[in-house]
Amino acid sequence: MATTACFVIVSRNDIPIYEAEVGSAAKREDAAQLHQFILHAALDIVQDLAWTTSAMYLKAIDRFNDLVVSVYVTADIHTRLMLLHDSRNDDGIKSFFQEVHELYIKDCPYETPGEVDSPVVSWVNALRSLNKLTIVVQVRVVCSGGFGHGNGRVLVARNSIDRGNLPGVSRSKLSAYFDGCDRGTMGIPTIRAHF
């Protein structure tokens, strides 16, 4: 059976540090964006759940149609291993996460304390080269509007614009976009904005 799977390691400030499409299904054209979008929408849930349990493996925490998001939070609460999958194999996924975690401990990426780029800016910068700017901003924004406590991210985006970190994006455009999203349902893009 063909399976879909997307594995991402998200680091401090929601910056993705590793990404891999590992499924055997034929790739849909929009797979990369769709998967990122679903995984990103799950981050807010992870943020809340991570404090309610001391287990690292949080099991399946979110779903989108037949795609399920399983998450593993390492001891460093900022590091999240996320797997988007459509097959049911809880034990297999758990041991997969544990194996990745061990490798992660051995090769702990060096983290310097102090200021890091704001999440929005670094996502945009990282993905601008891939010509996915529209989608990325959209993902951010929809997530911010969809959940009540995501409002911090909206502020970050606004501040980034004010500081001129998002050239070509005007505040009025983005605000309109947020407002539209607030009325939208959780995790579903309601308006498409092109910057």
Add this chain to the structure above:
Amino acid sequence: MIGVGKIKQYSNVLDKPLSKGKQEVSLSAFAFLFSELVQYNQTQVDNIAELERRLEDAGYAVGARVLELLCHRDKGNRRETRLLGILSFVHSTVWKVLFGKVADSLEKGTEHEDEYMISEKELLVNRFISIPKDMGTFNCGAFVAGIVRGVLDGAGFPAVVTAHFVPVEGQQRPRTTILIKFAEEVLRREARLG
């Protein structure tokens, strides 16, 4: 001690198992390396505060890794989500692995709700160090403070951590106190988790 008990050499760090195993380093070798660390950083800075900050940053990287490793090795893949839990993790588990013993004491600050102190009569990094008079309040414990900050910050408990000398009556050497002042958000979350 170095050379006691053969440690298997792995060419690739990823092949090396994470399991325990007594791998102690000789104290003199560590003291020598640490003194080099301090001396090198001394050449890079203009003032004491800057020097302490650099030592702290060096410790931070250690702390971040120690947290990941020990939660896996000693706690069987459980995270710490509560304030007291993470403090006792630092005070006992981390201290034991790094310095071979638990810290002398862990106290809550009397004046402020958000302050905790870990005291150590003779901190390992300070054992062979005497501070010249002209360097005032400089404390090499800043390195250990950095480790503590790395652990706390990684676990999601951002804090300002500083090292101070506290004179003890009847003792020639002062003891070192690691002062931990948690960020406001940490206390708010603690209150919410109840």
